[in-house]
Amino acid sequence: MILDAKIPEGPIADKWTRYKATIPLVNPANKRNIEIIVVGTGLAGASAAATLGEMGYKVKAFCFQDSPRRAHSIAAQGGINAAKNYSNDGDSVHRLFYDTIKGGDYRSREANVHRLAEVSTAIIDQCVAQGVPFAREYGGLLDNRSFGGVQVSRTFYAKGQTGQQLLLGAYSALSRQVGRKQVQMFSRHEMLDVVIIDGKARGIIARDLVTGKLERHFGHAVVLATGGYGNVFFLSTNAMGSNVTAIWKAHKKGAFFGNPCFTQIHPTCIPVSGDHQSKLTLMSESLRNDGRIWVPKKKDDSRKAVDIPEDERDYYLERRYPAFGNLVPRDIASRAAKERCDAGYGVGSSKMAVYLDFSDSIRRLGKDVIEARYGNLFEIYEKITGEDPYTTPMRIYPAVHYTMGGLWVDYNLMTTVPGLYATGECNFSDHGANRLGASALMQGLADGYFVLPITIGEFLSKDIRTKAIPTDHPEFEKAEKEAQDRIARLMSIKGNKPVDHFHKELGKVMWEYCGMARNAEGLQKAKKMVQDIRASFWKEVRIPGAADETNPELEKALRVADFLELGELMIDDAYDRNESCGGHFREEYQTEDGEALRDDNNYAYVSAWQYKGDNQPEVLHKEPLVFENVKLVQRSYK
Amino acid sequence: MKITLKVWRQKNGKTPGNFNTYTLPDVSEDMSFLEMFDVLNDELIRKGEDSIAFDHDCREGICGMCSMYINGRAHGPLTGTTTCQLHMRHFKDGDTIVVEPWRASAFPIIKDLMVDRSAFDRVIQAGGFISVNTGNAVDANSIPIPKEDADKAFDAAACIGCGACVATCKNASAMLFVSAKVSQLALLPQGQPERNMRVKKMVEAMDEEGFGNCTNTGACEVECPKGISLDHIARMNRDYLVSNIVD
Amino acid sequence: MATAATGLFRSSIGRKYLMALSGLFLCTFLVVHLLGNLQLFQNDGGVAFNLYSAFMANNPLIKTIAYVNYAFILLHIIDGFYLAAQNRKARPQGYAKVDQSKSSSWSSRNMALLGTIILVFLIVHMKSFWFEMKFGNMPVTTIEGESYKDMYSVVVEAFSQPWYAALYVVSMFAIGFHLYHGFASGFQSLGIRHHRYTPAIQNLGTFLFAILIPALFAAMPVYFCLKNL
CATH class of the missing domain: 1.20.58.100 (Fumarate reductase/succinate dehydrogenase flavoprotein-like, C-terminal domain)
Structure with a gap:
């Protein structure tokens, strides 16, 4: 089977505009008769369900949590990127596109990423209009900060709770549609299978988690927005309930799985404290701006951190990467920490941690400055570990954080099953082999607010005569x-x-x-x-x-x-x-x-795996990645 | 350390419940409160008993799903902390801890320590939003918002919807939750067109759900894991009066 | 407008407005009542006090305000009981263990109890003086040639009984605790809250309404009771 990504013709900067202008649409009268199922109510799902509801479709939205507001997008801390260039530092759609492709180590699809960069600016407008309280300057305009791996300040944020605020914005839009009866909300429901009729996704089987009853739900199309599968590692920064079931069931019903092995490890998480550990907590990457990472030079050094003299400390990132030092990208920082611990230089009771030390910065800038910058993070750390990071270096270790892989989708975000869509983290599309900080929120909302509601018309426009299929089919x-x-x-x-x-x-x-x-x-x-x-x-x-x-x-x-x-x-x-x-x-x-x-x-291809039946090896299909607008170079941070 | 737990067990919303006592001989002080329940459940399952159902998800204090009434206090003895972020080092060896579900007629019990908080969703559906369709928005910087207002709005928006305010209020009132949303949107210029209508609809929905009335005891503010202020209740009281006068 | 108003006062917040407005009105009444009653301490055999009682009983303006006052008292009582019943319904099954010592004041949690004690007091109080003044068989005294009902001697006689004085003292504690929370709470219910002025309101509630006013009221029966011993 040849994978057709359905990338529109034309120069990259015009593809989306041209495509939007020519895509078949569903007229308002017909929208009323079309039902769409959206599974998951994180940024991608809630925004899609709300927008589809606004457009006039009949939407059924599902989440396993007790409320759509609790999806794990809520835990994202840092921020959301957008090519607004409010900072006047030379940012542009092209630069955001380029940074994302490069950051992804050239394993993502150019056309999708460019579209993501294009719609990024409208996301910020939309969120502000919804009442999302982004950080502002004294002049009343929006504040930006810089984030790892890029040279401009394009990250919008709301303290360390950007994900929460964006999700509550999408949740409020969704709630409005629920109130208008455009969206029917099914909380505490878990999707257990997708139903395929005549080759098209036409519904789902969901379990009511309160009664245990299985339910059948029809939809002309099914949109999966069920997030990542990092919990395959048991310990990750994902929520306890985050799971792969929805997309895995879709995969078994014919949706190809793209790049399943691409997993992002976040370097600064609180280390495991014992066998009872149930999940890991992330400490924002921004800590590396002022913290220095080190381990003792002596193996199995059991002295307390403060008792180890300066010349017996190994600041291994500064040693190995003099140009970027402690600010190397996530994957490099993570591997370096693992390397030191595996070699026997780890610290803490488990010996699976390295120090992140703020003493130099506190000496240089004063405790007040550090507290203003990182106070809430230091509090989280102290709450969990019982140690005071102002006096004792933090112990950190990498943890699974995000999965770039997911269901393979074409330019329309449709999987290889007609009528079955995947948006947000559960698709493979935009981040290649590595995701840049503050880009996950951008992708979730781009897909849900601005991409899927339009591209889904391509499929549904051919389906306007299809009557609702009774669920006794x-x-x-x-x-x-x-x-x-x-x-x-x-x-x-x-x-x-x-x-x-x-x-x-x-x-x-x-x-x-x-x-x-x-x-x-x-x-x-x-x-x-x-x-x-x-x-x-x-x-x-x-x-x-x-x-x-x-x-x-x-x-x-x-x-x-x-x-x-x-x-x-x-x-x-x-x-x-x-x-x-x-x-x-x-x-x-x-x-x-x-x-x-x-x-x-x-290997400049997307691996797209096809399920062939229980205990049968899966078949690999390759979507070659063609780079016409960026030149492939080796990343270097030395 | 040794911990004795008295936990509320209730099969479902229709059958009455009771306390069961469990003893955990070896609790690590680095465990979170919920991890202690994981350990207990592991033991119960291995013994062939039914595990204890409780709500939880992110376990980093932001999703608002965890909800236990611990030793007479919502989310336990530590202020500004959700149950999932409460660690056992705050208890002593030999302690007996009483764990109950949130109790309010608007939050019916589903099983054991799990309650149904969908009443909160319905209150938001009644008006806790700004009516702006996707794509309608003007440029984000076209309306400047004073930093002070934006910061105040953020403080209100920090609410995680956990229901600790209702659980802790002697009247099971939801005023802190509702006012946080009313206040957030009232503080922003984008929220003005619907300001009067919003507060009326949300208060009406709140009353319909059967929450109690506000006695201004201030307990909600103290027990709120995000420190949402009573200022917001005052603002809602004000707005509600104004909305009824101008109408 | 009528439906808007009934809708307003049927809502939980509207009912709190009623509690606040009636409560705060009653607070001002307390101040006036106290100022008048302080005449008891004039060492003139009750002349000033009896003149004051007569004025209160006969002045048409005062009479009108008095009816408003009765209405507010009734409103405060009925609304208070209604709210308390609703609040009980909002949590049909209570907690086995409750620890609110760190999150709220005792007064704020016991407003209905305190209010009920005050209601009992009010009934006794009204029966002893208000009812007697209006419908009872009052002794008469002559001041500057005119005859007046001798309220002073009724009061002194009542206050001289230790049980009666004790009831008063206990009730004044109840009023003190009720207002310790109630006065400031009324402002919050009406949405009057400001980071600078709210602490002043709270201080006024504590020092004037929770301490000074109840203390002065309590001093009257104590004074006459001790005097009689």
């Missing part, structure tokens, strides 16, 4: 039966180990062999290990309670069962990609001094 029945059987099978195992036991085992394998650094041998080993964990999961898991009631353990089991399948695909993908790029670091492919070595001749 055999395909609905079949899909519901499959979900029912899977639940019954899980409930009947009645083993002796809780779901988390298997999830933790999976996470350890994924982190060890398919995490920050990968190699062919380890990946082969890991594949077998994941298969074994999956086998024992289906034999030994114990789920208390019943299926027809509120049952958080059953919810977890259904998710982990899918993670156990996804893990194997991530490993296959990492094994296939014999190069290092962005978040994907294959130890065999590095320069002499340990930097990632890309192979543009052989």
Whole structure:
């Protein structure tokens, strides 16, 4: 099968404008008769559901949380990029486009990224109009700050809670449509399967998490906006409920999975404190502006940080990357920390942490300045660790943060299943092999407010005569039966180990062999290990309670069962990609001094994996990446 | 350390509940309160018992999903902290901790410590927004907003909708939650066209949900994990009066 | 307008406006009442006090205000009980363990209880003096040739009984605690809050309405009771 990305003709700067002007649309009278299902209510889902509702479509929106306002977009701290050039520092759509392509290590599609950069400015306008309280200057105009990996200040922010404020903006727009009855909201509902009729996505099977009842919902089209799958690692900065189930089920029904192994590791997270650890907390990247990262020069040094004299400290980032020092990109900072810890220089009780030290900055700028800049982050740190970062260096360690991979989509954001769309983090499209800071929020809202509501017309315009399909259609029945059987099978195992036991085992394998650094041998080993964990999961898991009631353990089991399948695909993908790029670091492919070595001749493609059935190897399809507007160069931060 | 938990167990909204006592002999002080529940649940499941249901998601204090009434206080003994960010080092070896769900008729119990807070969503749906369709917006910098107003609006917008204000209020009043949204939008120029209508509709929706009345005890402000101020309640009281006078 | 007003006062916030307005009016009444009653301390055998009582009972303007006052008292009572009932309904099942010591004042949590104590006091108080003055068989005294109802001696007699004095003192504590929260709370309910002026309002509530006024009221029965011993 040849993947057709449906990229419009013409010069890159004109593609979107021209395409918008020529795309088939659905007239208002017909919109009233068309139903659209949106799964997920984060930035991408809430904005899409609200906008589609405003346009006149009948929308059904689903989220597993108790309210659409709680989707994990809410936890994003730093900010949102937009090519407004309010800072007058030479920013432009082209520069944002270029930075994003380069930051993604040349593994994303030019046309999509350019469109993202184009619509970025309208996002800020929209959010301000909704009442999002962005940070402002005394003159009353919007403030910008700089963010990693770029040379302009284009990041809009609302203290350290930008994601929260943007999500609440989208949530309010969504709530307005719910109030107008344009959108029907289904909270505490989890999608368990997509229903395909005559080759088109026509609905979903969802489980009401309160009653345990399975429900059938029809839609002329289905939009997935279900976020990333970082929780395959068990420990990540994702929310506890973040999961892959919706897109995995779509994948099994024919949607190709793009670049599954591209995972972003964030360098500054609070380290693991013990076996009880349930998730990891991110500390904003901005800390690296004033903190210096170091480990002791002596192995297994058990002295307290303050007792280690200056000349016995190894500021390894400053040593290895004199030009960028502590401000190297996320992937490089993360790997360097892992390298030191693996070599035996780690600190803290687990020895899996490095110091982030503010003492120099406090001496230079005074405690007040540091408090003004990072006070709230220092508070979070102290709350979690019980240590005061003003007097003791922070301990940090990298953690899984974002997954660039996701369902393969074309220029319309449609997957390989007609009528099935993927937006936001759950698609693969815009960030290549590495995402720049403050770009995830931009992509989620771009897709939801400005791209999908228009591109979906291309599909729906051909569907205006399709009547709502009754949910007693055999395909609905079949899909519901499959979900029912899977639940019954899980409930009947009645083993002796809780779901988390298997999830933790999976996470350890994924982190060890398919995490920050990968190699062919380890990946082969890991594949077998994941298969074994999956086998024992289906034999030994114990789920208390019943299926027809509120049952958080059953919810977890259904998710982990899918993670156990996804893990194997991530490993296959990492094994296939014999190069290092962005978040994907294959130890065999590095320069002499340990930097990632890309192979543009052989791997400038998107891996799109096709599911072929249980226990069958997946088939790899390649979408070649053509770069007409940027020149591919090796990233260097020395 | 050793911790004894007295936890409210209730199968669903229709059956009555009761307290069960659990003893955890080896709790690490680095655990979060919810991680302690993870450990307890792990044990319960291995023993073949039903695990304790509780709401939680982000576990970094921002999604507002966690909701436990701990030793007589919403989100436990630490001010400015959600349950997920409460760590066991704030308790002592040998402590007995009573854990209950939020209690309010507007927040019916779903199971154990889980409650239904969709009443909050319905209040927002009644008017907690600015009616602006996608694509209608003018340039973001075309309307300057004094920094002080923007900052105040942000402070109100910091509400995470967890419901601690309702849980802690002796009257189960939702005034802090509702006023935070009314106030945020009232402070911004974009919120002015609908200002009068918004406050009326949201108060009406709030009353319909069966929340109690505000006695101005101020407990909500103290227990709010985000420190939302009573200023916002005053602003809503003012706006509501004005909206009724001008109407 | 009529429907708007009924809608307004049927809402939770509208009912709080009623509580605040009636409560604050009653606070001003307390000040006037106190100033008049201070005549009891004049060492003139009750002349000033009896003149004052007669003035209060007969002046048409005062009479009108008095009816407004009764209306507000009734409104405050009825609305208060209504709100308390609604609040109880908002949490049908209470918590097994509640610790609000760190989040709110005792007064603020017990306004209905304090209000009920004050209501009991009010009934006794009205029966002893107001009812007697209006409908009772009052002793008569002559001042400058004219005869007046001798309220002074009724008051002195009542206050001389220790149980009666004790009831007064307890009730004044209730009023003190009620106003410790109530006075400032009334302003908040009306949306009057300012970072500079609100602390002043709170101080006024504490020192004048919660301490000084109840203390002076309580001093009267205590004075006469002790005098009689």
